[in-house]
Amino acid sequence: MLSVVIPAYNEETRLPGALGAVMEYLAGREHEIVVVDDGSSDRTAEIAEKFGCRVVRHPRNLGKGAAVKTGVIASRGELVLVTDADLAAPVTELSKLKDALERGADIAIGSRDVPGARVRRASLKRKLAGRLFNLLVRLLTELPHRDTQCGFKLFRGDSARLLFSLAECRGYCFDVEVLLLAREMGFKVEEVGVSWTDVPGSKVRLFKDGCRMFGELVQIRRRSAGNSFPATPGTSAPESTSSPVS
Structure with missing residues (x-):
């Protein structure tokens, strides 16, 4: 199911x-x-x-x-x-994420910044803010993903429930924390290009929420530095890939 x-x-x-x-x-x-x-x-x-x-x-x-x-x-x-x-990422893109799991991934994350992605109507301000945040994520966490914040992700059920039971972030940076936990616990993550359209009515306020997200990111990095999780039996080795899905 x-x-x-x-x-x-x-x-x-x-x-x-x-x-x-x-x-x-x-x-x-x-x-x-x-x-x-x-x-x-x-x-x-x-x-x-x-x-x-x-x-x-x-x-x-x-x-x-x-x-x-x-x-x-x-x-x-x-x-x-x-x-x-x-x-913003239509549910019809689910098939691309399922293909990634069939290739052996434990988690497939939709992305607006890898081959195969198609982004429509995003403002220049939003694009720049997203790339700046991703740069901070990569610098502070060394996660390889080019888009952690796309709100379209598919998990194997047991993996999802385990990861989210450990996650503490209540704000918009929860994606980063979950992906850090996934790396530490040995889950395989595949980043998949999806179609994404900027839909009016976003509740994200670029400046105010951006500052808050930076604070969350620092807290996540500190928590991650103090955590040590053994690889979870039955999962893939720690790995991340980007999939050129068209």
Whole structure:
């Protein structure tokens, strides 16, 4: 079974279209959709329930990382897809990530900056901010990935639940922490180029959230320096690759 985890904070406008697209694409396949209502003040939870989703509610807004962690730990699938409520990377790109797992990866991360990626309507400011943040990630963590922040990632279920049970970051940098944990524990990660379209309504504020993300990144680096995890039995050796998927 595939679990689709969608973090949602005040997403009553975008959620119906996203859930409709996901359900149409997965029709006839065994799946569950887990929507985590991260303390919304609108009808996010009500809409998700009307679509038949499993809904987990936070009593207050805890942050995207906290919402994804809650959803992944609550998931039951052999595979777990984490995707954003705006479907900036359409659910039809799932097949590319599944191909990566079939090639032996434990985790497939969608990317906007490797061969095969197609990015539409992203502003120059957003592109520059993303590349600057990725440079900081690579300098501070030595992770090789060119895009840690694309909100479209597929995990083997047991691997996902283990990694997120250990992750502590509640904010937007949770992706970096999970990928660091994956490296330390010996999971194989493949970075896969996906189609991605900038959708209006992003809740990321480039300056304010950018400063906060830098602080989170420093904290993650400090925690990582003090951690030591043995390789997990049954996983691949520590490795990361980029896939030129068209």
